[in-house]
Amino acid sequence: MAKTVTLQGEGFENVELPVLSGTLGQDVIDIRALSKGTGMFTFDPGFVSTASCESKITFIDGEKGLLYYRGYPIEQLAEHSDYLEVCYLLIYGELPTAEQKAEFTKIVVEHTILHEQITSFFKGFRRDAHPMAMMVGVVGALSAFYQDSLDISQPRHREIAIFRLLSKVPTIAAMCYRYEKGLPFNYPRNDLSYTANFMHMMFSVPSENYEPNPVLVRALDRIFMLHADHEQNASTSTVRLAGSSGANPFACIAAGIATLWGPLHGGANEAVLKMLDEIGDVSKVPEFMEGVKAKKYRLMGFGHRVYKNMDPRAKIMKQTCDEVLRELGLENDPKFKLAMELEKIALNDPYFIEKKLYPNVDFYSGIVLSALGIPVSMFTVIFALARTVGWISHWNEGASDASAKIGRPRQLYTGESRRDFVPVEKR
Numbered sequence: 001m002a003k004t005v006t007l008q009g010e011g012f013e014n015v016e017l018p019v020l021s022g023t024l025g026q027d028v029i030d031i032r033a034l035s036k037g038t039g040m041f042t043f044d045p046g047f048v049s050t051a052s053c054e055s056k057i058t059f060i061d062g063e064k065g066l067l068y069y070r071g072y073p074i075e076q077l078a079e080h081s082d083y084l085e086v087c088y089l090l091i092y093g094e095l096p097t098a099e100q101k102a103e104f105t106k107i108v109v110e111h112t113i114l115h116e117q118i119t120s121f122f123k124g125f126r127r128d129a130h131p132m133a134m135m136v137g138v139v140g141a142l143s144a145f146y147q148d149s150l151d152i153s154q155p156r157h158r159e160i161a162i163f164r165l166l167s168k169v170p171t172i173a174a175m176c177y178r179y180e181k182g183l184p185f186n187y188p189r190n191d192l193s194y195t196a197n198f199m200h201m202m203f204s205v206p207s208e209n210y211e212p213n214p215v216l217v218r219a220l221d222r223i224f225m226l227h228a229d230h231e232q233n234a235s236t237s238t239v240r241l242a243g244s245s246g247a248n249p250f251a252c253i254a255a256g257i258a259t260l261w262g263p264l265h266g267g268a269n270e271a272v273l274k275m276l277d278e279i280g281d282v283s284k285v286p287e288f289m290e291g292v293k294a295k296k297y298r299l300m301g302f303g304h305r306v307y308k309n310m311d312p313r314a315k316i317m318k319q320t321c322d323e324v325l326r327e328l329g330l331e332n333d334p335k336f337k338l339a340m341e342l343e344k345i346a347l348n349d350p351y352f353i354e355k356k357l358y359p360n361v362d363f364y365s366g367i368v369l370s371a372l373g374i375p376v377s378m379f380t381v382i383f384a385l386a387r388t389v390g391w392i393s394h395w396n397e398g399a400s401d402a403s404a405k406i407g408r409p410r411q412l413y414t415g416e417s418r419r420d421f422v423p424v425e426k427r
Contacts, residue, residue, distance in 0.1 A: 229390030301363030
C-alpha cells in the first residue's frame with residue numbers, strides 16, 4: 001500500500017500527500033498537489049529540505065559518511081579506477097568494458113584541441129584577469145564555435161556536446177593559467193593520458209621535453225575523481241535549472257562554473273592555503289587552535305556542511321597527500337609541516353572530536369595542489385575541470401526526462417502591498 005501523509009489545517013479539508021521512496025536515503029513528501037488542495041505552498045530558503053529533482057547519478061549520506069557514484073563507493077573507485085572511467089560511469093550509468101573504455105578514452109583524448117580562433121579570444125582578457133573569469137567566458141563562448149550539436153532534443157547532439165566539454169575544458173583551464181602567467185599556450189598531446197596531458201599543457205615549456213611524474217599524475221587524477229560529482233549542490237542545481245529552460249549545454253556549464261566561483265562553494269581549498277599563510281609558522285599552531293576554540297579564528301578545511309561524520313573523500317586524499325609530499329621530498333617544508341600539525345591536533349583534541357571537525361577533502365586537496373605547483377588562483381579552476389562531468393551528467397539526465405518542467409521556484413513576498421502611482425510634482 002502506498003504511503004501518504006495527511007495535512008490538516010484551518011480553511012481546507014484534510015489533504016493527503018504521497019510519500020515517495022528512493023533506492024537509498026530519506027523518504028520525501030510529494031507536495032505537487034499542496035497548492036491546489038490548500039491554497040498554500042512551502043517556504044524553504046536554500047531548498048535544504050526540498051528534493052528538486054529525481055536522479056540516479058550520485059548518493060550522499062552525510063550522517064554515515066557515504067558517497068556513491070551510480071552505486072559504487074567512492075573509496076573503491078579511487079583505489080581501482082581512474083578519472084575517465086569514472087566519467088564514463090557517471091554519464092552512462094555503468095562501468096565500461098575494456099573495449100568501451102578504450103573507445104571512450106580515444107574519443108576524449110583526440111578532441112582536446114580547440115578551434116584556433118579561441119586562442120585569439122583570450123587576447124580580449126587583461127593579463128591579470130582571474131582564471132575563473134576567463135573560464136566562465138570561454139566555456140560559455142563554445143556554443144559560438146560548435147553550433148552543430150545544440151539541438152538538445154537529439155540524444156546524439158547531447159552526446160557530442162558531452163564529449164566536447166570533457167575534452168576541451170582541460171585545454172581551456174590550462175590556457176587560463178598560461179595566459180595569466182604570460183606563457184605560450186601548449187597544444188595537447190594525444191600520447192598522454194587525460195590527466196598527464198593536462199599537466200603537460202599546464203607546465204611544459206617549448207625548450208624542454210616534459211615527462212609527467214606518474215605519482216603526481218595519479219594524485220591529480222584522484223582529485224579529479226573525488227570532485228567529479230557531489231549530488232545537488234549549488235552549482236549542479238544551477239546547471240539543472242539552466243538546462244530546464246532548454247539552454248545549450250555550454251551555457252549551462254558556464255553557469256555552473258560561475259556558481260562554483262562563489263567563495264562559499266568552490267573556494268574552500270583556497271581558503272585552507274590562505275589560513276596556513278596567516279598562521280605563518282608551526283610554532284603558532286597551538287595558539288591558533290586555542291583561538292579556534294574561543295571562536296576567535298575560523299578553522300578552514302575541517303568539518304563539512306553535508307558530512308556530519310568523516311568526509312569519505314578525506315581519507316583517500318590524506319593518503320594521496322602523504323604520497324605526494326614524500327615523492328617531492330616536502331615532508332619538512334615549513335608550510336606542509338604546519339598543515340600536518342593542524343591535522344594532528346584536530347584528530348586528537350577532544351574539542352574537535354566532539355564537534356566532528358575532522359579534516360575534509362578540501363584540506364588535503366589544497367595541500368596537494370600547492371605541492372604540485374598549482375597556484376591558489378587556479379584551485380577553483382581545477383575543481384571546475386573535475387566537476388564538469390558531474391554537471392554534464394546531471395544536465396543530460398534532465399534533458400532526457402520527458403516529464404521535466406522548467407524550474408520556477410516560488411517566493412514569500414514581503415514587499416509593499418498595492419500602491420497607487422503619484423505624479424512627481426505631488427510627491
